[in-house]
Amino acid sequence: MVTYIIRRLIWAVVMLTIVSIATFAIFFLVPRLAGATSESLAARYVGRTASAEQVKIAAEKLGFNDPLVVQYGRFAKGIVAGADYDYGPGVEHCPAPCFGYSFLTRLPVWPDLLNRLPVTISLAIGAAVIWVIAGVATGVLSALKRGSLFDRAAMGVALAGVSLPIFFTGIVSLVVFSYGNPFRITAPGGSFTPFEENPAMWAYNLILPWITLAFLYAAGYARLTRAGMLETMNEDYIRTARAKGLNERAVVVKHGLRGALTPILTIFGLDLGLLLGGAVLTESTYSLPGMGKYAIDAILAQDLPKVMGVTLVAAFFVVFANLIVDLLYAVVDPRVRLG
Amino acid sequence: MLRRRLGVAATGAVLALAVAACGGGSGSSAPSSSGGAAAGSDTKSEFNAALTQVVNPSDKKGGILKFANGGDWDSLDPGDTYYGYSWNFIRLYGRSLLMFKSGVGKEGNQLVPDLAEDMGKPSDDAKTWTYKLKQGIKFEDGTPVTSKDVKYAVERSFDKEVFPDGYTYFNDFLAWPKDYKGAYKSKDVNTDSAIETPDDSTIVFHLKQPLSNFDYFAQLPATIPVPKDKDTGAKYKEHIISTGPYKFEKNEIGKGFTLVRNDQWDPATDPNRKALPDGYEVSTNVNADDIDNRIIAGDLDVDVAGIGVQSAALGRVLPDPAMKANSDNPTSTRLWYTSINGNVPPLDNIDCRKAVQYATDKVALQTAWGGEFSGGQIATSLLPPAIPGHEDFNLYPPGADNKGDLTKAKEALTACGQPNGFETNISYRAERPKEKQAAEALQQSLGRVGIKLTLKPFPQADYFALYAGKPGYAKDNKIGLAMNGWMSDWPDGFGFLQQIVDSRVIRDTGGSSNISVRDPEVDKLIDQAMKETDTNARNAIWTQIDKKVMEDSFILPNVWTKTLLVRSKNATNIFVNEAYGMYDYLGMGVK
Amino acid sequence: MTAPMDVTGGDAQATPEAVVDASGGKAIQGRSLGQIAWMRLKRDKVALAGGLIVIFLILVAVFAPVIAGAFGQDPTQFNSDLIDSSTMAPKTGTGISADHLFGIEPVNGRDIFSRVVYGARISLLIAFLATLLSVVIGTLLGVTAGYFGGLVDSIISKTMDVFLAFPILVFAIALAGIVPDSAFGLTGDTLRVSLLVFIIGFFNWPYIGRIIRGQTLSLREREFVDAARSLGARGPYIIFRELLPNLVAPILVYATLLIPTNVLFEAALSFLGVGVRPPTPTWGGMLSDAVRFYTIPHFMFFPGMAIFITVLAFNLFGDGLRDALDPKAR
C-alpha cells in the first residue's frame, strides 16, 4: 500500500513536470515561432512608452535572452524555491510557490490564484453535490423502471442535457431568471460572496451557475448510472441476494448500487478534478471571478505568468484527483490489489 | 492616454457579457418624487437634463454611494492610473496641485487650485512654472503634506517599468538630468534641474521647452503627493495614503474596495469638495449588463466607468419615455477613428487614401459604434466639438445620405492607379466587439469599390506595442488600416492632438498611439502651438493642424463618442462634467 | 444465466460472439456484423431519426451557398437600412421576413438564417476532421499499445494519462489565441480551421486510444489471432489484417460519439473568441455576439438551437449505433 502511494506520488510529480514543460513551451516557444522577440516580450513589462534601449535592458534583466531551458529552469526554481522581484523601491522575495508576476498588474500571481480558488471550489463542489444526487437517483430509477415512461422521459432529458452547450443554457438561464427580471432569482455572477462572510448571499450568487453546471453533468451521470445499474442488476450476486429473501430495496441499494457506483466514482473524481482547475465556460458565461475566468482573461491579455500559474494549478487538481480516485478505488473494490 | 481609457471592461469582453468601450450609467424613474432635493431647485427629470443643470440638488450629508466597474481598475496608484473615470474618481482620495472644477457641463473644464494656493506662475517664457502649496494639508496619518512629497510623487511616476500604465508628459517635458531613471533606480541623483522645492510649500517645475498650458500637467494625478516612507512601488496601489476627504478602508485588487471619511482632511483647505456621502463601495469586474440592470433597479448608483449602457439596456431605456427622461447623452472628447497607414502601399499614395475616405459608409460606421445615442455623432474631422479649436468642415463629403460617394471614390482610385481597387488588412482589438463591428462595416463599404479588407484582430494588451502600433510589423503585415481611438487628456488642442498626430512620438519599438500621421509640417505647427501663449491664437493653430491632417488623409474619422448614462435613483447632485464626459463623482450625494 | 434470459437480451450476445469465434476471415464477420447492426438499427426509430437529421445537416453544410442563395442572402451582407439607428435593434424587432427566415442581427442587420446555414460548414468540417485526426492517432497508438504490450504499452498509456491530465480547454484556448494570423504558410480561415482541427483532434485522441487499446487487449487473445500467429504472420500483418477489421465496430461507434463532443468544443472556442475569424459565421461566434443583445432573443436562439440539434442528432445516432454494434455497452 505505502509503496503504491509513493509510486503514485512520484508519477504525479512527473506528470506535473511534463505539464509545466508543455505549458512553458506553448507560451514561450509558440510566440517566438510566431515571430515575437525577447524585446517584444519585455516590452510588455516596461509599458508602451518605453524607449528601445529601456526595453533591451528589461529584456536582459528578465532573462528573455537566455536559452529557453535556462528560462524554464528559472521558472521551475521559482515554483519550488521562490524568486526575487524588483517592485521599485526595493527587491522583494516572492516565496514559493512563486509563479512570477503579472505583466499587467505587476502583482504576484500566486495570491491571485489563492484569491480565485474559493470561487471555483464553491462552484464545483456545489454543482457536484447537486449533479451526483440528481444524476445517480435518476439513473437508478430509470434502470429499475427500464422501458417505462419515466425511463424514456428521463433519458430523453438526459440526452438533451449532454447535448446543450453550457454557454447557451447559461445565457438563457441568465436572461430568463436574472436580467431585468422583476423577481431576480439570482445575481448573474460577477459577484461572489465568500461562504464564511454570508452563506445566504454565497448561495444566492451561485445557485444559477450551480444548476446549469449540475444539469449538464447530472445528465451524463444519469446515463452512466443507468447503464451501470442495468449491468449489475443482471449479475448473479443480485439473484443470490434475492434468494436470501432480502427485500428489493436492500437488493437495489446494498447490492446493485454498490456495484454500479464504483466506476462512476472514478469518473466523478476526474470530473471534479478538471472542474476545480477552473470551470472555464461556466465562469465565463456567468463572469464568476474563479480560476477559469482568470485563465481566459489572462490568455486574452497574453499575461503569460498568470496563464502558466493557472494552467499548472489546474493540472495539479487533475493529477491529484487521479491519485485520490486510485486510492479510493482500492478501498471500495477489495479485488483491486495495491503494491 | 486613450488606449488605457478605452480599456474599460475590455479584457474578457468577448467572454463575459461585458462590452469594451461601453459601460453602465445610473438610473432613476422619478427622482422628483423622492425627498432630499433642495427646495426651489428644478428637479423635473428630462432627457439630457444633467448636461446643463444639477439634477436633485441637495446638501444632505451621509449615506453610502455604490459604484461598480465592468472591468478591472487599471491602477488606483496616482502615478500609474490612466483612465478618465479614474481621474474623475481619484479626486475623492487624492489632491493634485490643480484640479478640474466639480461643475456642470463646460464649467467642469475649468482648472482650479487644489493643493496649490493658486494657478501656476509661468516664468522664463513658460519654461518654468511655480506653485505654492496651501498650509494645513495632511496625509491620512496626520503628517503634513510638503512640496517634497509632490516632487517625490512626480519622480516615482517617471519609472515606467514600475508604472507602465501611466502617461509620460513629465518624462518628456521636464528637464531631467541625463540618464535619469526615476525615484527608484536613480535614488541619489539630484533632480533640481527638473523639479525644485525651495521650501516645504513651494514647488518649481523646469521644462525642456516652453509650454504655454503646463497648468493642465499640474492637474495630472501624478502630482498627488506620495509619502516616500510609505511608498511600496508597484504595490502602493494596494494601500494608498489619502490626502482627500476619503481614505481606503479595505482594498482587494480585482474585486473592489471601500472608502471611508478621512478625519485628517480639513474642509477649510478645500473649497472644491462637498464630501457629502459617508463612504463609497466600489466593486470591480462586475458583469456589465448586470450593472445596468442593478442601476435601473436602483440597487446600484453609478457605473464608474461612465461610458454608457450596454446594447441590451439601450434597448430598454430608449423606447421607454420614463426611463429615457432619466438618462443623459453627453458627447465626450473621444474620437473613434481609423488610422490610414501611409507606409503600406498602395496607401502611400494620397489618392488611394482619399478613395478610402470617399468610399466609407458613415452611417454603417455610426451604427457599428453603437448608433446615434451610444455610438456617437458622425465625425468629419479630428477635434471633437467640445474642444476649443474645433471647426465644422468636411473635406470628403460622403454623399447626401452619408453612405459614401462612390463615384468620387472610383475617381480617386483611378488617380491612384488602382481603378479596380486593392487589397489590404484592417486591424482591431480582439476584445472589443464594437471595433470588430466597425471594421466589418468598413470591410463592407470599401468592398463596394473593390477595396478588399481582411480583418486582423490582435490582443489589445499588445495592440500598440507589438502589432498595429509597431511600424515594422504594420508594414510587413500590410496593416493598411487600423482601428484606433483617442480621448483628450484634457480639453484643449494639445491634450487631444499632440499624442496622435505628432510623428515624433512614433517609435520603431512601437507603443505610440499615432500609427499613421507622418507630416513634418504638422510637427512644425505643433511646436508653434505649444509656444503660443495667447489662447485664441493657439486654438487657431490646432484648427490648422486638424485641417492639414485631414488633407493628408492619414486619419479616417469615424464618430465623436456619445454615451447614454442613466441616473441613479438614490443619488443627489447628478450632473455631467464635460472635462470627463461623464457624471461628476465629486459632487454626488445620497438622498 | 438461464435459458430465457439468454433468449431475451440474448441474440444480441450470442450471434456476434459465435460469428467472431467461427470466423477466421474478416469478410464474413464484417458483413454479418453489419447485417446484425442494421437489423437492430432499423428497429431503433429514434436513432434512425438522429441519423436522418445528421444527413440533412451534412447536406445543408455542403449546399450552404445554394440554400442561402435561394433567398438571395449572403452571410456577410449588411442590411443597415433594416436597423433602428438609435437602439441598433432590427426595426421590426426581429427582422423576420420572407427574405430573412430567422430574422437579422442587430447593429449590422446580417441575415441570421444564411449565417446559421454557413455556420454548419465550419462546425461540421472542423468536427469531422478533428474526429478523423483523433481516430487515426488514437487507433494507431491504441492498437500498438494493446498488441505489443510491455514497455510500448506502458509508454503509450502513460502518454495518454498525461494528456488526460491537461486542462484541455485552457490549453486549446491558449494555443488558438496565441497563434498569429498567418503561420505555417497558411492564412485566414484555412489557417484557423486547420489550427482548430489540430488542437481539438490532438487533445481528444487519448479517449479513443484507451478504448481501442482495451479492445485490442481482448481481441489479441482470440483464436483467429493465435491462428494467424501460428501461421507465422508478423505483427503489422496481424494488426492490419486481423485486428483492425475487428476494431471497425468500436471505432465507428466512438467516432460517431466523438463528433458531437467536437462540435461543442469548436463552438466553445468560437464562443470564447479564439475560433474562426469574423466575418466568417460560426455558431459559437454568433452566440457570443448575441449575448450582448439578450433583449433580442431570436439572435441567440437560432445559433444556440443549431448547436443543440446538431449535437443531439449525432448523440442519438451514436447511441443507437453503439447499442446496435456493441450491445454489451447499453
Add this chain to the structure above:
Amino acid sequence: MSFLELKDLRIHFPTDDGLVKSVDGLSFTLERGKTLGIVGESGSGKSVTSLGILGLHKGGRARISGEIWLDGEELVGASLEHVRTLRGKKMAMIFQDPLSAMHPFYTVGDQIIEAYRIHNDVSKKVARKHAIDMLGRVGIPQPDRRVDSYPHEFSGGMRQRAMIAMALSCDPELLIADEPTTALDVTVQAQILDLMRDLQRDFNAALIIITHDLGVVAELSDDILVMYGGKCIEYGTSEDIFERPEHPYTWGLLGSMPRLDREPTERLMPIKGSPPSLINVPSGCAFHPRCVFEERTGGRAKAEVPELLETEGGHLVRCHLPRERRRAIWENEIKPNLEAS
C-alpha cells in the same frame, strides 16, 4: 400431502422472437429428507424450474401457471412479498458459480450475516458467531479468520462451501442446488457432494440437485427427473434411471457420462445434435430430431406429443416406443456398450 408438490407448472417468457416455453407442464413431489435430482442439458428448463419455485424467475415478463405447494402453502398465487419471506428461511438455493454469485465487495462473513439477520432478529455480534459456526460446519479451516475474507480470496471449493454455509444459515427445509459442482474440479466436486449429503442428513431438509451430469446425482439422489425441452421425459428412483432407463435421451445421458466407479471407456455415446429451441419446439416428440430410434416409432414421433406414462412403480417415461421395445433396446443395444470395458 407431500412437503413439496409441483402440479403442471408452466413458465413461459414472451420475447420479441416468440414465446419461450422454458417449463411446460412439470409435475413432481418431494418429501422432507429426500433428494431429487433434476437432470438435463442447459436450456432444458431445469434452472428455470428451481427459480420458479423460489419465485426468482424474471417476475415481470414471465408467465407462470400451475401450482407449487410447499409445506401446504401454494406459492404461484401467493404475494411476492410473502414468497420473499419464505426465501432463505424455508427454501434456500445454492448457485452454480460461487464467484459471480457472491458479492465481490462484501466479505463472506458479511454476506452470511446478512442472510441470517434477514430472518433472525439478532445482533450483528450473534449473527457473526453464527456465521463462523456455519463456516466451520461446512469445513472451512480457521473460520474465525476466514469469515473476514472476500470471496475472491477463497479457492473455488472454499467458495462453494461458503455458498452452502450461506444457504443453510437459516436451516431451510428445502434446499435447491443448481449445478453446485460444475464450476469445480473433479476431486473438489466429490468433497462438496459428500458435504451436501452429510448436511442434508443433519438438517433433514428436502434437497433438489439440478445438474446436466448424471454422475453428480448418481449417489446423492433418491429420485431423478430427466428434463428435455421444458418437459419431464423420464422420472423414477435413482435405481430406475441407472438400472432400467427407458428413454432414449436418458440412454444418451448415461452414455455420455464418465463414471467414477468404472473404467473410463473410449466408447462414450454422445447425443448428436444440440438442444432444441424453446421457441419453436420440434413437432411431436421434442427429442425426435436427435433420436436414434425415431424411425422405429413409425413416424408417430414427428406427429404427436408423447404422454408421460407410468411403466411400473412410479417410473414414468414420455416416449412413443412400446415398453417392451424400449426394454429390449436397453438390454441388448445400450447396456452392453456401456458396461463393455
